[in-house]
Amino acid sequence: xxxxxxxxxxxxxxxxxxxxxxxxxxxxxxxxxxxxxxxxxxxxxxxxxxxxxxxxxxxxxxxxxxxxxxxxxxxxxxxxxxxxxxxxxxxxxxxxxxxxxxxxxxxxx
Numbered sequence: 613x614x615x616x617x618x619x620x621x622x623x624x625x626x627x628x629x630x631x632x633x634x635x636x637x638x639x640x641x642x643x644x645x646x647x648x649x650x651x652x653x654x655x656x657x658x659x660x661x662x663x664x665x666x667x668x669x670x671x672x673x674x675x676x677x678x679x680x681x682x683x684x685x686x687x688x689x690x691x692x693x694x695x696x697x698x699x700x701x702x703x704x705x706x707x708x709x710x711x712x713x714x715x716x717x718x719x720x721x
Contacts, residue, residue, distance in 0.1 A: 647707075651715025654708055658700060659716070667719035671697070676719040687713040 656665070663669050667676030672695060681689075690713050693699030700709065 647711045647714065650708060651711035651713075654704065654712040655715050659712070662697070667716065676716055679720055681717075681720075683713060683717050686716050690716070 655663075662671045663676055667679075669675060687709065689697065689699075690709055691699055691701035700712075704712070
């Protein structure tokens with residue numbers, strides 16, 4: 613009998629925890645949709661001229677679609693620049709740099 617009550621209490625607590633975690637808004641973090649929109653706008657304004665609207669143009673050894681760079685590598689290049697590509701670390705906020713880096717990562721096949 614005690615074991616059954618314990619399992620019921622544990623199940624109730626688990627359900628409550630799931631409800632609370634999914635119902636509470638995340639603080640300090642924009643939604644993924646907002647981040648995607650920000651990344652898209654920055655890419656369109658700063659990157660599409662050389663890389664194409666969907667990363668299809670070859671700029672460097674391969675297009676962004678064919679790239680196998682990690683998020684960290686993309687972020688470093690966006691911040692510091694590489695080759696003829698300028699860096700944007702001084703012009704964009706950390707949030708904007710992160711958003712455009714994630715956006716570029718989505719081009720990879």
